[in-house]
Amino acid sequence: MDALGAMKDAGCEQLSFARDAASGLQAVIAVHSTKRGPAMGGCRMYPYATGTEAAVDALRLARGMTYKSAMAGLPYGGGKAVILADPAGGKREARLRAFGRFVDSLGGRYITGVDLGTEVTDMDLVALETKHVTDQTGSLCASGNLTAEMTAYGVFLGILASVKETFGTESLAGRTAAVQGLGKVGASLCRYLHSAGASLVVADPDVGKVHQAAAAYGAHAVDPDVIYDEACDIFAPCALGGVLNDSTLPRLRCRIVAGAANNQLERPEHGERLERLGMLYAPDYVINAGGVITTAVDLEGGTAKEAAQRVQAVYGTLRQVFHEARLFRTSTAKAADRRVERLLAGP
Numbered sequence: 040m041d042a043l044g045a046m047k048d049a050g051c052e053q054l055s056f057a058r059d060a061a062s063g064l065q066a067v068i069a070v071h072s073t074k075r076g077p078a079m080g081g082c083r084m085y086p087y088a089t090g091t092e093a094a095v096d097a098l099r100l101a102r103g104m105t106y107k108s109a110m111a112g113l114p115y116g117g118g119k120a121v122i123l124a125d126p127a128g129g130k131r132e133a134r135l136r137a138f139g140r141f142v143d144s145l146g147g148r149y150i151t152g153v154d155l156g157t158e159v160t161d162m163d164l165v166a167l168e169t170k171h172v173t174d175q176t177g178s179l180c181a182s183g184n185l186t187a188e189m190t191a192y193g194v195f196l197g198i199l200a201s202v203k204e205t206f207g208t209e210s211l212a213g214r215t216a217a218v219q220g221l222g223k224v225g226a227s228l229c230r231y232l233h234s235a236g237a238s239l240v241v242a243d244p245d246v247g248k249v250h251q252a253a254a255a256y257g258a259h260a261v262d263p264d265v266i267y268d269e270a271c272d273i274f275a276p277c278a279l280g281g282v283l284n285d286s287t288l289p290r291l292r293c294r295i296v297a298g299a300a301n302n303q304l305e306r307p308e309h310g311e312r313l314e315r316l317g318m319l320y321a322p323d324y325v326i327n328a329g330g331v332i333t334t335a336v337d338l339e340g341g342t343a344k345e346a347a348q349r350v351q352a353v354y355g356t357l358r359q360v361f362h363e364a365r366l367f368r369t370s371t372a373k374a375a376d377r378r379v380e381r382l383l384a385g386p
Contacts, residue, residue, distance in 0.1 A: 081154025139168025193329030220278025310372025
């Protein structure tokens with residue numbers, strides 16, 4: 040699919056490309072929706088093979104941000120930026136400052152921040168060229184990995200809501216959770232789950248992170264591909280998107296799928312298939328909204344305590360999605376999409 044076709048399919052308002060010869064910058068910004076406010080979403084730095092591949096990924100992620108912000112009741116739309124570059128490559132400062140000028144050229148329609156391959160010091164450079172940026176040094180989101188911590192906290196609350204829906208009680212005592220991906224969010228989620236009494240199965244390509252989880256929480260470590268086959272109560276994808284697909288769904292041996300990864304369903308119909316398989320799916324853009332909620336609090340000048348209080352709404356929102364799915368006899372994925380679409384269609 041070409042970029043224009045992907046833009047039409049995603050319902051995206053704007054797709055912008057930039058090239059700066061002096062710095063070598065090649066970048067894409069996708070603005071999915073500004074209906075509820077400026078489009079907010081992080082900037083990825085990744086060596087995509089082609090500009091079309093980068094654009095399609097940005098469009099897909101931007102749409103997810105629109106849905107996430109709307110479901111969380113935030114006055115923002117969804118956007119995403121991609122810098123086509125190896126994060127370990129040269130001319131980083133020049134590229135990021137050129138990217139900042141690119142963001143500024145959109146006049147506030149898009150607010151950028153940290154994402155895969157970028158970090159707080161990168162946003163400091165972007166901020167030299169535009170005010171439409173979050174996650175700089177000294178900001179609420181940059182203090183102690185608060186965004187990752189609040190994302191994990193929201194996912195944990197969403198797991199409690201899912202366990203309540205499935206088993207009639209929030210207790211995790213005697214339950215097993217398989218956590219796929221031990222980055223900042225996945226590692227923090229393990230801490231929450233362990234403290235609540237759950238047994239853990241963990242997997243990550245980084246052997247060091249796996250050893251840390253095993254030592255800290257008594258987690259059972261498995262190879263990344265094997266985790267799909269592990270018998271558990273909760274499967275928590277916390278790494279890449281598209282992990283719920285034709286190949287992996289038949290292998291899952293769980294009752295609940297609830298994790299932090301974005302775009303977990305490879306295709307929308309996989310949400311329907313999870314329903315038919317008798318597995319409760321916590322829609323990703325609902326359960327992992329803690330990070331964007333924290334960014335919104337940061338932009339409003341709020342505190343970490345206020346962010347934690349607002350992230351607690353993830354529990355109730357998921358319960359409402361589960362209720363609507365039961366009421367209309369549909370999948371949780373479809374119930375969540377319908378709820379967001381009502382919000383976006385409103386005045």
